[in-house]
Amino acid sequence: MFEFSAGSPSLCLVDTVGNRGGADIERLATPQDFTRWLREASLLDPEGREALETDLVDARALRDALYRAALAIMNGKMPAPADIDGINALALGTPPRPQWVNSEVVHVSGDRVRAALALLAGDAVGTLADAQLGRVRLCPECRMMFVDKSPAGRRRWCSSASGCGNRAKVREHRARKSQEGSAT
Numbered sequence: 001m002f003e004f005s006a007g008s009p010s011l012c013l014v015d016t017v018g019n020r021g022g023a024d025i026e027r028l029a030t031p032q033d034f035t036r037w038l039r040e041a042s043l044l045d046p047e048g049r050e051a052l053e054t055d056l057v058d059a060r061a062l063r064d065a066l067y068r069a070a071l072a073i074m075n076g077k078m079p080a081p082a083d084i085d086g087i088n089a090l091a092l093g094t095p096p097r098p099q100w101v102n103s104e105v106v107h108v109s110g111d112r113v114r115a116a117l118a119l120l121a122g123d124a125v126g127t128l129a130d131a132q133l134g135r136v137r138l139c140p141e142c143r144m145m146f147v148d149k150s151p152a153g154r155r156r157w158c159s160s161a162s163g164c165g166n167r168a169k170v171r172e173h174r175a176r177k178s179q180e181g182s183a184t
């Protein structure tokens with residue numbers, strides 16, 4: 001149900017709203033959904049507490065602020081100051097910190113859910129910088145937001161399991177064939 005193919009944790013969070021701009025699909029409907037999302041994203045280990053309603057509210061606010069701000073930057077506009085303030089405020093939280101325990105690196109945090117939100121907000125700041133560099137895209141098929149990390153920087157479609165790029169290519173191919181057919 002959740003996909004993690006957007007190229008960054010914060011953009012994977014953005015994509016928990018499906019079909020943006022159309023009939024939005026809310027995939028984080030309950031705190032339990034957010035807990036499951038954090039676990040599937042490897043941002044919360046099994047010992048971590050469950051997310052609460054307040055955590056869900058913050059996660060959705062971060063997600064939607066990042067979506068609007070990145071979209072504004074992609075369109076050459078200034079993001080709303082309230083959106084940037086919201087992202088920056090959460091990014092001031094303490095993300096998980098590395099510790100050397102029993103000969104290996106272990107990431108620890110006081111409150112694992114809040115630490116995960118701080119990590120996501122910090123990543124969101126990096127995503128805004130990627131947007132500034134023209135590296136954040138909207139898939140023309142499914143409107144999923146993703147960061148293009150290819151060396152050439154010319155990726156058009158998301159790499160989600162729905163296969164948007166393939167679908168579009170098949171459609172273009174069919175359109176070309178039918179045009180050729182009607183020309184003869």
Ligand SMILES: [Zn+2]
Pocket residue numbers: 139140141142143144157158159160162164165
């Ligand atoms: Zn797509």
